[in-house]
Amino acid sequence: METERELREDFERFYRANLKVVLSYCVARTRDPELAADLAAETFAAALTARDGYAPAQGSARRWLLGIAAHKTSDALRRGHVQRRAQRQLGMAEITWSEDDLAYVTSIEPGSLDLVLAELPEDQRRAVQAHVVDELGYGEIAQVTGVSEQTVRKRVSRGLAALRRQLDQEPR
Amino acid sequence: MTHGFDQLARELSGAERRLEVGARRPHTLHGLRALVLPLATSAVAAAVLAVVLLTGAGGRRATTHLRNSGPSSSSAPPAAPRQHGWMLPCGQSVGTQPPPRAIHVLLGALALPGRPDESRALQTGRDGARLFAKSGLWVRSGVRFQLIVPPAVRERLTMTWGNAGEGNHGNVMIDPACRAASARWVNFVGGYWVRHPMCATLIVVSDGRRRRIRIGIGTGCPGQPGPAAPSQR
Numbered sequence: 001m002e003t004e005r006e007l008r009e010d011f012e013r014f015y016r017a018n019l020k021v022v023l024s025y026c027v028a029r030t031r032d033p034e035l036a037a038d039l040a041a042e043t044f045a046a047a048l049t050a051r052d053g054y055a056p057a058q059g060s061a062r063r064w065l066l067g068i069a070a071h072k073t074s075d076a077l078r079r080g081h082v083q084r085r086a087q088r089q090l091g092m093a094e095i096t097w098s099e100d101d102l103a104y105v106t107s108i109e110p111g112s113l114d115l116v117l118a119e120l121p122e123d124q125r126r127a128v129q130a131h132v133v134d135e136l137g138y139g140e141i142a143q144v145t146g147v148s149e150q151t152v153r154k155r156v157s158r159g160l161a162a163l164r165r166q167l168d169q170e171p172r
Numbered sequence: 173m174t175h176g177f178d179q180l181a182r183e184l185s186g187a188e189r190r191l192e193v194g195a196r197r198p199h200t201l202h203g204l205r206a207l208v209l210p211l212a213t214s215a216v217a218a219a220v221l222a223v224v225l226l227t228g229a230g231g232r233r234a235t236t237h238l239r240n241s242g243p244s245s246s247s248a249p250p251a252a253p254r255q256h257g258w259m260l261p262c263g264q265s266v267g268t269q270p271p272p273r274a275i276h277v278l279l280g281a282l283a284l285p286g287r288p289d290e291s292r293a294l295q296t297g298r299d300g301a302r303l304f305a306k307s308g309l310w311v312r313s314g315v316r317f318q319l320i321v322p323p324a325v326r327e328r329l330t331m332t333w334g335n336a337g338e339g340n341h342g343n344v345m346i347d348p349a350c351r352a353a354s355a356r357w358v359n360f361v362g363g364y365w366v367r368h369p370m371c372a373t374l375i376v377v378s379d380g381r382r383r384r385i386r387i388g389i390g391t392g393c394p395g396q397p398g399p400a401a402p403s404q405r
Contacts, residue, residue: 093183
């Protein structure tokens with residue numbers, strides 16, 4: 001597929017093809033455009049350093065990239081800032097984001113990730129949004145939605161499985 | 173795409189070229205020694221990297237250090253010399269609760285309500301000729317930080333934390349020895365005086381990093397809902 005080839009042969013095109021979906025994911029989880037921009041930079045740097053380890057058999061390049069973004073985001077939310085480990089390893093300069101950059105991030109906030117989520121059935125979309133993006137516990141979601149915790153778990157699980165299949169189909 | 177993300181693309185391209193040159197290097201060198209040395213070095217580096225990746229050792233060690241021992245000397249804030257800041261006394265804290273889930277931690281050091289992407293604007297009340305917005309400050313135990321009102325805003329905004337009273341404090345720092353014995357957070361009350369409702373910019377500095385934040389005071393920042401109840405103006 002195109003982004004797999006770009007990942008190997010033209011990383012800048014891979015970056016441009018996937019920037020929005022990474023930013024969209026990061027800003028949805030952090031609700032902080034500046035943190036999301038820092039996370040995107042570190043995610044792509046980490047992907048560049050690790051691209052030889054990517055195996056298409058394990059899923060699409062975009063899913064692999066979002067896996068890196070998810071890991072970096074969790075780490076950043078725990079610490080309160082993004083570690084620039086991969087960027088430092090690559091000798092990359094730190095970028096100071098301008099108001100325009102942050103406005104750009106904010107402008108795509110409801111975009112790419114919602115497009116991916118929108119293809120899920122309503123109950124699964126709400127469950128995945130609440131659990132993965134808003135980081136609510138199963139019990140909290142069950143209370144709000146008025147269904148059992150087991151039902152919420154099932155919806156999240158099915159929704160995530162559908163997302164995995166969807167991301168593997170790319171390109172978007 | 174904006175300038176910053178174009179710059180990121182260029183940085184990644186430059187890094188990619190350097191990686192490719194690095195990968196080709198052994199083939200372009202002559203002699204057994206020149207070939208073996210880089211391979212041995214990269215094998216050691218790969219082994220170290222594998223250990224770090226598998227155990228997460230580097231990152232976790234840093235976190236533990238931050239929580240248990242306080243910041244190292246290298247984590248001193250880079251801006252605003254110490255003598256120009258006002259030290260927030262640890263004894264003026266009012267609790268050890270963690271920040272609410274909806275409020276994100278900034279630079280691993282503190283949390284403040286009123287940011288546009290997290291909550292409504294803060295409510296203000298009339299205090300003489302000015303407005304006062306009461307707020308809270310959550311500080312991670314043992315972490316050093318500065319909270320700065322940019323000079324351009326100081327005529328319109330002052331802040332106060334702890335028992336500082338009249339808040340002529342454009343630059344507030346935490347005592348690095350301020351830590352809770354068995355909790356990760358220490359809490360302070362305080363707030364902001366403003367002449368008029370505003371979307372204020374503040375700067376947080378901690379661990380060599382700087383972040384600009386916005387706080388809606390009496391009125392929402394762009395995209396932010398106004399205060400829950402009508403504010404006095």
